[in-house]
Amino acid sequence: MGFSTLQEWLTFQQGINPKEIDLSLERVQSIYSKLQINIPEKNVFLIGGTNGKGTTTSILEQLFHKNGYKTGAFTSPHLNRYNERVRISLSHSSDQDWISAFKIIEGVRDDIPLTYFEFSTLAAFQILSDFGCDAWFIEVGLGGRLDATNIIDPSVSILTNIAMDHEEWLGDSIEEIAQEKVGIAKKNKPLIFGDVVAMSSIEEGCNTRKAELRRKGHEFNAFVDQNQFSFKGANENIKDIFIPKSWGDGESDNLATSLAAMEANAEFFPSKDFLQQVIDDFEMPGRFELHEMNRSWILDVAHNPSAAQNLRQRINRSDLSSDYSMIFSMMKDKQLEPYLHAFKDLVKTWIVCEMETDRSFTVEQIEKKMNNMGFDNVLCATSPLDAIKTLEKNVSISNNVIVSGSFELVGPIREFLLKSQRKI
Template sequence: MTYEQTLAYLYAKLPMYQRIGASAFKKDLTNIVKLCDALGNPQDNFKSIHVAGTNGKGSTSHILSAIYQAQGYEVGLYTSPHLLDFRERIKLNGELCPKEFVISFTKSIEDLIEEIQPSFFEITVAMAFSYFAEKQVDIAIIETGLGGRLDSTNIINPLACIITSISFDHKDMLGDSLELIAAEKAGIIKTGIPVVTGNITETSLNVIHTIANSKSAPHYTYKDKSFDTDLIGQHQQWNIGCALSCIDLLQTLLPTDEATVRRALTQVSKISNFEGRWQILNEIPLVICDVAHNEQGISLISEELQKLNMNLHLTLGFVKDKDLSTIIPLLPVSQQVNIVKPSVVRGMEAEDAVEEFSKAGITSFAFNSLQEALNDSYESIIRMNQENNTVLFIGGSNFVIADLLHLKAEGNLPWIS
């Protein structure tokens, strides 16, 4: 099979949460245990750090990767979902894993796929573990997909665990209270293994602390300081604080020096090949995108948009299971709101989202495509001579950002530099 044929096979054969939602989520670890047993348990052949959290786990994972890369370590990084390229999920020193590895790995387990019927996520986790073991990484940063306790990544025995934040998301699978969600995230805590927590409310923190104590796992909190970094927003300061607390804990095993750490923090996006978080795509007019998609994430991004003190155009898209009644009140006042359907089966119809905005007393406009929506905003900004004092923000889901980056890569938005 070619690389394209291999991806087509994986997408068609395996249930994928990003496409079909909760029905793809396997609520136990049976499949991943069988897969990794058949592969010789590659997850036991490298050191790792396990990162969970409602928001911030992807950023924290990339921060850790950037710092350890800058220090000269061989660093594996597993995150999800991907935006432009499937191989974004599996990186070595910031570089995407080779297409040849994706092909050969998939071909080697075709019979196993038929036998076990795993999910897409389970296969990507096993693929990452195999790649990191083969490359003999010094450290692998492993981000959970959803939750923690029953997440397929939760068969590693890490050097440390991090729980970045606790807020509402995926309530149908993780629970409808912060305490229940905290307990699911804290499911990654292992006996005697230190855990670092981020900026988390006292109620949720108590749940995590209780579980840590029950497993004799030392509990540490993030460094609450300000750091020079290329990552924008107070929430990224919290994420850096989590990463640095973890790095301090592991100094004996993975030494770092302060100068290298400081340098890495100013180049996280470049070093770790990180996209989709307050990513500036154009300067005039200012165009920014971010994958924030739940209450806490949208609230944090809204704060950053308000700090700009500029006119605001929003282009947004959501998934069907998103309760917009809790999201819309968090959005900043905008001159124009354009709505699209993300190009996935789970995407919410633009007209349905427009109806929800109307219920909140906000006028918005439905478009058939993201390209049309963005061109409409751009033309409006230019027509009103507001290109120097307007920001066009794109967000609402990972899938809208994926659609956006594809459009940009294909040259379909020539006004974005």
Template sequence: MSLPVPSPTATLQAWLSYLESLHRSAIDLGLERIRAVSAKLNLTLPFVKITVGGTNGKGSTCAMLEAILLASGYKTGTYTSPHLIDFNERIRVNGEFASDAQIIAQFHRIEQTRGDITLSYFEYTTLAGLMLFEQEKMDVAVLEVGLGGRLDAVNLVDADCAIITSVDIDHTDYLGDTREKIGFEKAHIFRPGRPAICADPVPPQSIIDHAARIQADLWLFGKDFNYSGDRQQWAYGGRGQRRSGLAYPALRGANQLLNAAAALAALEALRPTLVVPQQAVRIGLSQAALPGRLQILPGTPTIILDVAHNPHAAAALGQNLDNMGYFPHTHAVLGMLNDKDIAGVVAKLAHRVDRWYCASLPGPRGTSGEALAAAVRQAVAASSSTPSMEEGSREVKRVQPAGQGADSRPGVRAHAPAPVATGSVSVSSFDNPVQAFAEARKQASDSDRILVFGSFATVGPVLGELGRG
């Protein structure tokens, strides 16, 4: 049963609680409901629209696009999900979080218009973001696809350009259990005759086939666009445009050049519509920020925050950790949802972590700390029989220029830690991520590092606690 409809003067949290109670299930894929309400709202979305889908790298690509477009002087709206701390993070207008009042005004308008059509939480909030961008007369909107593509609420939008960053195994209950099935779902954000950017170095054939079937203008990494670089700078090369002498993105991580190249390919494809000077690219890449993605905090011990929650992302995270330098011990605060491949994630990092602090996550999808600890012990024991270091992600292995890693700045040295013997690894459980992190800080020396990862629901509370500290 849904909660009573909040008043226009109710708090944002009251509205969000109402949205959570409104629909029969939290995840209910399909476009029929959101299309019907969109028609009632008379949404026209008269701005350039870029959608960004993929298994990993979506948030980073959106952040770089947003920063470059803002540096180019465009009024830019950005819609992403989920949020780390505050809901307002999901909807940004000209680089600033939307205010509570702005969001509530859109919620109230939707509620007055939808009639007896119920919307899921994500459908409702997607409409609110689009409505606000239309109201604020944006020049361009960057829209992150939530889950898959074909039936995701963001696919309501007929994008002027669509990007797929990567394709790997995740959300198998909804998207299928192979890269081909998942690629098919993601490819449906492409539109006939419009630029379709695919940054996965080994794209599933289903993406290529769907693009051909609808006659999208498919741009493939390694064929239509690419990058090269050394330790000081990098260059982008596209179909008809080259951007050289670029500083490395402010966002850390071995795959960020791949994400940056995808963003620049989209901007090249939209050149007749969007003019982006070289200086704006430089400024944008240097200013792009995204909390919780290989975020390294100042001070000691070193604290790394990363929302990696599938094996593909964990493999990249592992390589990034290797490239950070030497640390006597690595402490990992881990919290994961129960529909994720916990064993697969832990296996990518098992030889890099000395102490695991397993945290319970709330809600029906949250894994308890005890169950997570049991899964970690099992995965660590299994990995001890195959002690060779895991390779990085598929993107890293295929496209990484010589010398590039988690932080390609001069003076950063790579170090691959020796495998940790199973007997020396400790695993403990806690009621929540904040409690687990507090214990990790007690146990870590100033020369150690603490990794917090596994979910937005793990990183968010810890980041919020650090902000209050």
């Protein structure tokens, strides 16, 4: 293909397979076998789970980077730029990195109808290989068993937690979802499980695949006293790490799961001072990301009930004042009502926003649901930027504002705030 820009390549990929999601390993495996991708023999982490995948990926990535490794991370979706999906030594990949990888994949694709995500996954692996990264951190896209990322054989597989999400694809119960997600377990390799639910499904999945299961509450555990975090593993212990006051239980669990993965990987384990430095510097775009512009803004991509509860916990633990408004939208395959319940007694003014995708709820659908649930003071906006205008026109600057519900909502508002603050 003669495409010269990244956007041309992405537009092309969206038309190859009419299905946005088409869970199968056959297509991606057949092309992967034709590529010259060199994966390290160790230090390869495959990170799955319902929530916390991105945070866990970033914690591990930063631990290895600080210890001198050439790190490569693949995450999805992106907030503002496609280039965010691959990081080399913590820096975003370039357009040319992707274009070069896409050309290689297209050269061996023949007529195999790769999905957009499958194309992205193969290209990411090619980029990490081309850069010679010696520590890989790969975030699962959807589920696990049939996700494109599952074609690799990692040193350690991780399941952060199991909660209700993507039921259309993964099943209608925690147990069914767990059975799909545990599909990333590998023979004779450790699987770290950072949750306590659906344990029988996780244990059965690991036994079937002959994987070594390490469970929170059994082979490792974490303890939080005020703002001090301690980890106890099978052989490694670390005590009294100061964590941010606004961390929720989810963030502490992600840290514990990351440390359990480090212990299982057996390459190195951080000292207390080393870990403290990483935590002190740790930031995660779109995860309780704070901005100040006329008021305090909290940007968080939480988009399912479990993530909403963790976000609410973080807000409760923060030092922000108690008056909140919220800019909100959500994809229509998500559980709208339980998500809204998490904030019903907190948010005084809601601004429901249209998004530029037919996969989202319409403003009318969300407004109707909120009216039926007894919400008051619901305003509507035609776009994320219109939501900002609606907020400034109708809501006192004494109100903090939460922006949450979808990557597709948080991304544009984040870009507006960064440009306004001249940070991009």
